[in-house]
Amino acid sequence: xxxxxxxxxxxxxxxxxxxxxxxxxxxxKNVIGRSKKSLAxxxxxxxxxxxxxxxxxxxxxxxxxxDEAIGSVSEQIPQGDYLVLHTSxxxxxxxxxxxxxxxxxxxFQSFSKNRTxxxxxxxxxxxxxxxxxxxxLIQLAESFSQNHQFLDSEQxxxxxxxxxxxxxxxxxxxxxxxxxxxxxxxxxELLKPLIRETTDKIMHIYPKEAQTGPAxxxxxxxxxxxxxxxxxGKYREIYKLITSSIQNTNEKL
Amino acid sequence: xxxxxxxxxxxxxxxxxxxxxxxxxxxxKNVIGRSKKSLAxxxxxxxxxxxxxxxxxxxxxxxxxxDEAIGSVSEQIPQGDYLVLHTSxxxxxxxxxxxxxxxxxxxFQSFSKNRTxxxxxxxxxxxxxxxxxxxxLIQLAESFSQNHQFLDSEQxxxxxxxxxxxxxxxxxxxxxxxxxxxxxxxxxELLKPLIRETTDKIMHIYPKEAQTGPAxxxxxxxxxxxxxxxxxGKYREIYKLITSSIQNTNEKL
Numbered sequence: 104x105x106x107x108x109x110x111x112x113x114x115x116x117x118x119x120x121x122x123x124x125x126x127x128x129x130x131x132k133n134v135i136g137r138s139k140k141s142l143a144x145x146x147x148x149x150x151x152x153x154x155x156x157x158x159x160x161x162x163x164x165x166x167x168x169x170d171e172a173i174g175s176v177s178e179q180i181p182q183g184d185y186l187v188l189h190t191s192x193x194x195x196x197x198x199x200x201x202x203x204x205x206x207x208x209x210x211f212q213s214f215s216k217n218r219t220x221x222x223x224x225x226x227x228x229x230x231x232x233x234x235x236x237x238x239x240l241i242q243l244a245e246s247f248s249q250n251h252q253f254l255d256s257e258q259x260x261x262x263x264x265x266x267x268x269x270x271x272x273x274x275x276x277x278x279x280x281x282x283x284x285x286x287x288x289x290x291x292e293l294l295k296p297l298i299r300e301t302t303d304k305i306m307h308i309y310p311k312e313a314q315t316g317p318a319x320x321x322x323x324x325x326x327x328x329x330x331x332x333x334x335x336g337k338y339r340e341i342y343k344l345i346t347s348s349i350q351n352t353n354e355k356l
Numbered sequence: 357x358x359x360x361x362x363x364x365x366x367x368x369x370x371x372x373x374x375x376x377x378x379x380x381x382x383x384x385k386n387v388i389g390r391s392k393k394s395l396a397x398x399x400x401x402x403x404x405x406x407x408x409x410x411x412x413x414x415x416x417x418x419x420x421x422x423d424e425a426i427g428s429v430s431e432q433i434p435q436g437d438y439l440v441l442h443t444s445x446x447x448x449x450x451x452x453x454x455x456x457x458x459x460x461x462x463x464f465q466s467f468s469k470n471r472t473x474x475x476x477x478x479x480x481x482x483x484x485x486x487x488x489x490x491x492x493l494i495q496l497a498e499s500f501s502q503n504h505q506f507l508d509s510e511q512x513x514x515x516x517x518x519x520x521x522x523x524x525x526x527x528x529x530x531x532x533x534x535x536x537x538x539x540x541x542x543x544x545e546l547l548k549p550l551i552r553e554t555t556d557k558i559m560h561i562y563p564k565e566a567q568t569g570p571a572x573x574x575x576x577x578x579x580x581x582x583x584x585x586x587x588x589g590k591y592r593e594i595y596k597l598i599t600s601s602i603q604n605t606n607e608k609l
Contacts, residue, residue, distance in 0.1 A: 170575065170577070170578065171575075171577065193570070193578045193581055193582075211546060211549070211550060212549060212550055212553060213550060213553055213554065213557075213568055215557070215566075218553070218556075218557065220553070224549050225549055226545075226546045226549060254542075258540060258542065260581060260582075260585065261536060261540040261542065261585060262537070262540075262542050262546060263578075263582075264536060264582045264585055264586070265532075265533040265534075265536040265537050265542070265547060266533070266547070266550055267569055267570065267582060267595075268529045268530075268532045268533040268536070268594075268595075269529060269530050269532075269533035269547050269550060269551050269554065270550050270551070270553075270554045270568075270569065271567065271568060271569030271570075271571060271572070271602070272529050272594075272595075272598045273526045273529045273530065273551070273554055274554055274557075274558065274563050274566055274567055274568075275563070275567065275598055275601060275602050276521045276522060276525050276526045276529065276598075277521075277522050277526065277558050277563040278562075278563035278564050278567065279518075279521045279522075279607075280518040280519070280521045280522035281518075281558075281562060281563055281564075282607065282609060283514060283517060283518040283521070283609060284515070284518050286609035287511065287514040287515075287609075289507075289511065289514065289515050289518070291562075292479075293464060293479045293515060294518060294519070294522050295559060296464070296465060296477050296478055296479060297464060297465055297466060297519055297522060297523050298522050298523070298526070298555055298558070299555065299559075300465060300466055300471070300473070300523075301466065301522065301523045301526055301527055301555075302551055302552065302554075302555040303471075304466075304468070304471065304527075305527065305530050305534075305551070306548060306552075309531075309534060309544075310527050310528070310530040310531035310534055311531050311534075313468075313527055314524070314527055314528065314531065315466055315523075315524060315527075316520055316523065316524030317446070317520065317524075318524060319524070322423065322424075324423070324424065325423065325446045325516075328446055328513060329446075329513075329516075329517045329520060332513065332514060332517055333517070333609075334607075334608055334609065336607050336608065337597070337600065337601035337604065337607060338601070338607050338609070340597055340601075341521075341525075341594075341597055341598065341601060342520075342521075342525075344590065344593055344594055344597055345525045345528055345529075345594065347590065348528060348590035348591070348593075348594060349524070349528050351590065354532075354535065354589050354590060354591050355587055355589065356535060356536060356539035356540075356586075356587065356591070
């Protein structure tokens, strides 16, 4: 049984606590956070506290706070016999104070509190400062998802960048589609079967093979009709740039 | 029983023929196309022919060819007692020769032959040149999908534009994510649970509410780290433009 203390009360903290409070491999001892309001939601999973001195004896101290707070929070954690982890994709392991044994436990998913997830399928990217902590981190990983692997901080940042395109940026394109519908009194429900198929298809086919549309077939007439509907602004710029990128898709990376 | 002749042997023609060959409301008489090779796949659904004079007596003549060929194909169809439809989102009803009774039957989906679809859920956008053909077109629509509505050519083009963002352009962002993984020896499988969640979430939440990431929270440090990984080129330009669009998301449309 691994004992775990979570520091932070955001979305990642919430889903890790939710997964671990009924785990047979993990005992969630404590959730520590500043916001009494956020902590209230965690009482169903563990003891809650706003005091770092309440950490006491634990195998794992998991920091699930915003990227820029990882360093200072790790400084506030008293030195002790535990592995201190952060959960950030874009943050180096070394952001954690070097007074601790350090590691990273990065679940590659976009968490919201009111969504349910199949935790066992979420890719987990792991890193440790010293080899002797590897086994402990693997044990912790197994308690959450079978889909785990070690990745150094540089590679993890690259994966995070890829995630920014497929999640944050794709979502923005969905927003543009929704905005266009709303501006033109078309139901956004019309878009949903198409969005589903867009995603379902690339579960089986590489996106380059799945690419269709006026840009791909260089259908200048349709492109001109589309541009005539888009007033000057970011959406029009995005239309032009992505059209051009689809047509010259041999980027050096 | 409505009798239908399809002209064209591409992806839309294929799925309409597949849906209608076992319909109790539609009798698929004939599929007419130039390519003998493409037509071979249609023999399981109907008679095939390369000869426009084989159209004969039919209630519906449905043109499912590339946008730019709709006009000339409609010219080649002998005048007759049938409703002539095209299936294009970006093409005006008037692209069909005015010697015919005209209409539009636009299934709003991205079709590939080797994919299966729940036809009944695909939004169908309809248009007729004269009111008296409305009932016939509705009957035809009902034989394919319950999800149908009338939309004029201008509105249909706007929906097509929205579809270009959520399908063609989102797919390109998925490609960028896949390319980044491949260039950095990361499995593209890592992206799939995140892509699934990106889409699943906006089935319930408006994309603007679902937006997360460094652009949204103006996390300049992470944005700089990401840009340092992107060489000069389209993908870098796309990163910067969409980041900026997320941060100034009050477009006039």
